[in-house]
Ligand SMILES: NC(=O)C1=CN([C@@H]2O[C@H](COP(=O)(O)OP(=O)(O)OC[C@H]3O[C@@H](n4cnc5c(N)ncnc54)[C@H](OP(=O)(O)O)[C@@H]3O)[C@@H](O)[C@H]2O)C=CC1
């Protein structure tokens with residue numbers, strides 16, 4: 001029996017399997033299951049004790065990393081009493097519970113892809129009676145980043161903030177690179193500069209634990225060049241754009257829950 005069987009060798013399943021499987025104190029034996037054997041094999045090859053599967057086998061814990069509209073079928077195939085961790089966006093604990101054949105323990109988690117390098121953020125909640133599994137899930141997710149216990153009613157917003165969040169940062173990277181290119185820099189140099197800047201700003205913010213506004217003001221010399229850029233962002237209502245975008249993602253999380261019932 002495997003300690004952990006990850007279903008879905010896509011972006012999130014592979015990030016979690018690789019991150020947890022290579023961390024000290026993580027699940028010892030990990031199997032990864034995907035429709036496409038090649039995908040599962042590619043992940044298993046990056047694990048100290050990984051096994052690629054195309055059919056379900058017995059495991060202590062099943063971590064489900066398939067798309068929200070596929071998850072009901074996967075849950076229905078799990079054995080009675082299965083211990084399940086789902087990372088599917090929008091899918092509620094009550095839905096997972098109703099699809100399980102019989103009993104079992106259920107944890108819902110919302111990680112992000114930075115788990116692959118141990119720098120993820122994961123929100124966790126669980127059904128009553130699943131405390132042991134919730135403790136184990138927190139332990140494993142802590143191996144690949146920070147963990148927050150979050151009431152389920154906040155999951156849509158949390159998912160829209162930290163689950164989707166890396167994509168917003170990558171969009172900023174793309175936009176910074178494109179601006180550099182348009183204003184005359186070579187593409188590779190523009191990307192290197194943007195990437196190093198995002199990394200440094202993230203690390204500085206983490207190291208200082210300061211209010212981001214104060215950190216922004218420390219860069220923005222009165223009458224200097226940054227002030228010109230910030231004034232443009234404010235005029236274009238950047239904050240409003242971020243709020244509208246995060247709200248759209250949170251609303252989509254609610255829709256995904258409803259669609260999974262169809
Ligand atoms: N990507 C992210 O950043 C995050 C994703 N999530 C959640 O993680 C889940 C997976 O997302 P993501 O990794 O991006 O999706 P992917 O499409 O990259 O990965 C899902 C994988 O699961 C496979 N699959 C589907 N059904 C089955 C099945 N019954 N048995 C075995 N394998 C199956 C898919 O195969 P095929 O393509 O052939 O269908 C695919 O390879 C989603 O529910 C998402 O909401 C959560 C947090 C962040």
Ligand SMILES: O=C(O)[C@@H]1CCC=N1
Nearest residue numbers: 088089159163164165
């Ligand atoms: O876009 C999605 O639906 C998934 C969930 C959070 C990040 N990716």
